Amino acid sequence: MIRPGSSAAKYLLLLGVYLAFVVGLTLVWGLEERRRVLELVDVRLRAAASALPNMLARDFHDRARGPGDIGPDEEMANRDRFNRFAENNGLAYVYTLTANGDDFFFTAPTVTAEEALEKESWYFHPYDDAPPEFVRGLRDMRPVFLSYTDQWGDFRTCCLPGTSPGGVRYLTCADVETTEVRNLFRRYLVIVLAVAVAMALFVVPFIFITRRFYRRNLALVEAKNRELEEQRSNLEALVEARTASLREAKNRAERATDFKSRFLAQMSHEIRTPLHSVLGLTDLLRRTALDDGQERLVRGLGKAGELLQDLVTDILDHTRLEEGKLILEPKPFRPREVLEGVRIMYAGLAEDKGLSFDVEVADEVPVCLCGDRCRYQQILGNLVSNALKFTTCGQVSVRVDLVREEGERIVIQNRVQDTGLGIPEAERARLFESFRQMPGTATISPGGSGLGLSIVKALTEMMGGTVTVESETGKGSTFTVILPMDRARDEDCPQETPKDRPVRTDRPLKILVAEDNIHNEELYRFFLAGTDIGAEYARDGLRAVEAFSRNDFDVVVLDLQMPVLDGLGAARKIRALEAETGRARTPLVLLSAQDMGALASEDARLFEAILSKPIGRSNLLGAIVTLARAENRPASERVQGPDVARAIRSMAPAFLAALAER
Numbered sequence: 191m192i193r194p195g196s197s198a199a200k201y202l203l204l205l206g207v208y209l210a211f212v213v214g215l216t217l218v219w220g221l222e223e224r225r226r227v228l229e230l231v232d233v234r235l236r237a238a239a240s241a242l243p244n245m246l247a248r249d250f251h252d253r254a255r256g257p258g259d260i261g262p263d264e265e266m267a268n269r270d271r272f273n274r275f276a277e278n279n280g281l282a283y284v285y286t287l288t289a290n291g292d293d294f295f296f297t298a299p300t301v302t303a304e305e306a307l308e309k310e311s312w313y314f315h316p317y318d319d320a321p322p323e324f325v326r327g328l329r330d331m332r333p334v335f336l337s338y339t340d341q342w343g344d345f346r347t348c349c350l351p352g353t354s355p356g357g358v359r360y361l362t363c364a365d366v367e368t369t370e371v372r373n374l375f376r377r378y379l380v381i382v383l384a385v386a387v388a389m390a391l392f393v394v395p396f397i398f399i400t401r402r403f404y405r406r407n408l409a410l411v412e413a414k415n416r417e418l419e420e421q422r423s424n425l426e427a428l429v430e431a432r433t434a435s436l437r438e439a440k441n442r443a444e445r446a447t448d449f450k451s452r453f454l455a456q457m458s459h460e461i462r463t464p465l466h467s468v469l470g471l472t473d474l475l476r477r478t479a480l481d482d483g484q485e486r487l488v489r490g491l492g493k494a495g496e497l498l499q500d501l502v503t504d505i506l507d508h509t510r511l512e513e514g515k516l517i518l519e520p521k522p523f524r525p526r527e528v529l530e531g532v533r534i535m536y537a538g539l540a541e542d543k544g545l546s547f548d549v550e551v552a553d554e555v556p557v558c559l560c561g562d563r564c565r566y567q568q569i570l571g572n573l574v575s576n577a578l579k580f581t582t583c584g585q586v587s588v589r590v591d592l593v594r595e596e597g598e599r600i601v602i603q604n605r606v607q608d609t610g611l612g613i614p615e616a617e618r619a620r621l622f623e624s625f626r627q628m629p630g631t632a633t634i635s636p637g638g639s640g641l642g643l644s645i646v647k648a649l650t651e652m653m654g655g656t657v658t659v660e661s662e663t664g665k666g667s668t669f670t671v672i673l674p675m676d677r678a679r680d681e682d683c684p685q686e687t688p689k690d691r692p693v694r695t696d697r698p699l700k701i702l703v704a705e706d707n708i709h710n711e712e713l714y715r716f717f718l719a720g721t722d723i724g725a726e727y728a729r730d731g732l733r734a735v736e737a738f739s740r741n742d743f744d745v746v747v748l749d750l751q752m753p754v755l756d757g758l759g760a761a762r763k764i765r766a767l768e769a770e771t772g773r774a775r776t777p778l779v780l781l782s783a784q785d786m787g788a789l790a791s792e793d794a795r796l797f798e799a800i801l802s803k804p805i806g807r808s809n810l811l812g813a814i815v816t817l818a819r820a821e822n823r824p825a826s827e828r829v830q831g832p833d834v835a836r837a838i839r840s841m842a843p844a845f846l847a848a849l850a851e852r
Contacts, residue, residue: 216379228346231366232335235348238279238364242286243352245271246298251288252356254297257314265313268298276300276364282345283365287317288358289328294320297360327351328359337368344369461502461783469804470713505641511648518652522678523563525590525602526551532570532588539578546585547578554592555602558683560676565649570604572642573669577608584609584666593672604671613661621659622647646671699723699744699818704734704760705781706752714747717807723814731755735763743776744818747810750782757782761796777817781805 246268247253254260276284285299294317301312309315319340327334327349334349345365352360468491476488533549540547570588577586586608593601613621622643646669650657654674661667703725705711711727718725726741728734731748732755738746746764748757755763761778768775777798794800799813 213383216383228337231346232348234279235281235335235346235364235366236333236350238275238281238284239348239350239362241275242272242284242298242362242364245275246286249355251286251297251352251354251358251360254288254314255358260297260313262311265298265311269301269312272298272300280366281364282367283342283363285363287320287324287328287349287361287363289325289360292325294324294361324349324361328361331359334361343367344372461498464709470717470807471709473807511645516652518562518565520561520676521563522558522560522682523566524557524683525555525559525566526557528563528567528570529588529590531567532574535571536574536578540586543578543581544583545578545581546587548585548587550587550589552589552591555590556592556600556677558678558680559600559602560678560682561653561673565653566673569646569649569671570606572646573604573606573671576642577606577610577667577669581608581610581666586610595677598677599674600677601672601674604673605668606671607666607668609666612663612665613659613667614663618659618661622657697722699814700742701725701745701747701814702728702734702737702741702743703747704728704731704752704757705747705749706730707749710749714810717810721811723811729753731757731760731763734760735767738764738776739767742773745777745779745814747779747781747814750780750784758793758796761793765796779813779817 247264250260250268272284276282283300286297287294288297289295296312296315296317299312299315305312321336321338321340323334323336323338326332328351331351331353333351334347336349337344337346339345344367346368347363347365349361349363352362354360472488472491476485480488529549529551533547537547574586574588586606589605589607591603591605593603595601647657650671650673655672657669657671659667659669699722701723703711703714705714705727706729714725714727726737726743728737730752734746734748735755748760750757752760757780761780764776764778767773778796779799779801780797781801781803783803798817801809801813
């Protein structure tokens with residue numbers, strides 16, 4: 191046990207250490223604060239000193255070489271300006287000095303009222319106790335910052351060297367008194383020490399009073415600490431185990447997501463490849479002579495294939511939206527062409543169900559807008575498809591109106607209205623959830639992935655818009671999509687293709703098609719039959735490169751997945767061959783059953799068009815004809831790179847429909 195005497199001595203020692211620490215800390219902090227204050231003062235002094243030459247005549251120091259060189263009027267004018275400047279800026283003195291050897295003379299000083307009574311003229315008054323730093327500053331032409339004491343008091347000064355047009359060196363100086371700063375620091379030190387002593391006198395008795403209480407409870411506190419330490423250790427072990435479990439679950443989820451993405455990409459290719467043949471051959475079969483029963487069966491087969499195609503597209507888009515990999519591609523487009531495309535796409539389905547289907551665009555809507563045309567058409571298409579699906583009689587209508595204009599930014603309203611089943615109020619809150627299908631509709635419209643409306647909502651929000659629904663059970667529903675877009679210049683928009691434009695090439699074309707699937711090759715032969723487009727076929731990318739090296743082609747069509755050398759590899763070799771031989775760039779079209787959203791930009795630049803399977807006859811022939819025509823234009827008018835694919839997609843639906851009939 192500690193004896194009282196020794197305990198008191200220990201606490202007195204601690205008190206002494208405490209006071210010494212407070213004093214030392216106060217001194218250090220005070221000195222640092224004084225240094226900081228002086229730095230701020232120096233900045234102000236330098237700004238003031240640098241302003242003085244502008245207040246004097248430009249040749250002042252060329253003339254101020256001795257007593258009598260400056261007249262009393264000019265001296266008094268300079269004195270008045272300097273006095274006002276010093277007073278307005280809170281400075282003690284501002285002045286200019288010139289030197290003769292090591293002797294300094296005031297050439298334009300401030301003069302107090304007392305000094306003016308003492309002596310009328312202070313021009314060229316000697317500065318007898320000028321600090322030696324002034325001499326070095328003028329000699330070395332370096333700024334001088336100095337705290338000093340002279341016959342006028344304690345000052346902090348800044349002197350800046352200058353040279354007159356005639357080569358005379360001089361100093362411009364600004365002073366501020368530091369007596370108050372020093373006195374303030376001393377008062378602050380006394381106050382801090384007094385407070386420290388007062389606190390010590392209060393703390394020491396308190397320590398002695400609480401010491402006994404502390405000892406009494408120390409054992410209890412230590413026991414509680416041990417208990418808390420044990421609990422902390424147990425909790426850390428539990429948290430570590432839980433963290434490891436969550437980390438493993440996260441890794442499993444990431445692996446599952448990655449597997450799902452790769453699985454969907456592969457299955458997309460495996461489904462779209464045969465689907466490409468099914469839809470293409472079905473379309474060709476429909477063009478043959480069929481009786482009514484056969485026509486009905488072929489039409490049903492085509493619709494089933496299109497439904498499967500839409501399902502694959504919806505699943506891939508939903509996956510890309512979930513992973514944040516879907517990217518918008520805003521470019522100029524014509525909204526009326528988009529609406530016309532929607533009308534043509536769904537007019538047949540509406541007619542089959544005996545429904546009236548109207549599409550209208552208000553006159554106020556600009557002719558050309560800037561946005562993602564494909565995603566805009568997808569939003570409208572999904573809403574129209576949903577409306578036709580759940581409408582058994584009456585009509586479905588689409589109307590686009592201008593909501594407001596804000597400079598080049600406009601807001602359009604897209605309304606899709608139907609007279610269908612309507613949506614119960616209890617179901618509206620969950621209407622846009624993924625894989626959500628309204629109960630009780632299976633007998634009216636079976637099938638569907640339940641992704642259409644969720645994709646509409648996600649795409650609308652990506653484009654900065656909103657989607658709402660109004661509905662009354664038994665009377666129908668109205669979906670309203672508000673989208674902001676930018677106004678585009680008419681000359682930047684793809685040109686409309688006249689509906690009566692002849693669907694023929696200007697000359698016979700020769701193309702190269704690289705396709706390893708025999709059914710797809712047969713399909714392409716059917717596509718080209720009856721046209722003035724001749725084709726050479728290759729079963730892999732390497733043979734395509736060899737054929738390209740032997741012959742010239744107007745367009746080269748490459749499938750992405752091929753044995754020996756895939757489409758990307760073949761495209762690279764073709765571009766390299768063009769560079770080596772100096773051949774003109776040949777348009778390349780990439781066909782793929784995979785999701786091409788993640789294609790690297792440097793790979794995409796290899797091609798003039800990238801088309802996703804399944805590909806209709808009109809789209810393929812449209813791409814070939816468009817690219818061939820582009821190559822025959824002057825270089826300044828050609829559409830380059832991926833923009834060609836955009837141009838193909840923006841071709842008037844009537845032109846593509848006419849092309850499909852050839």
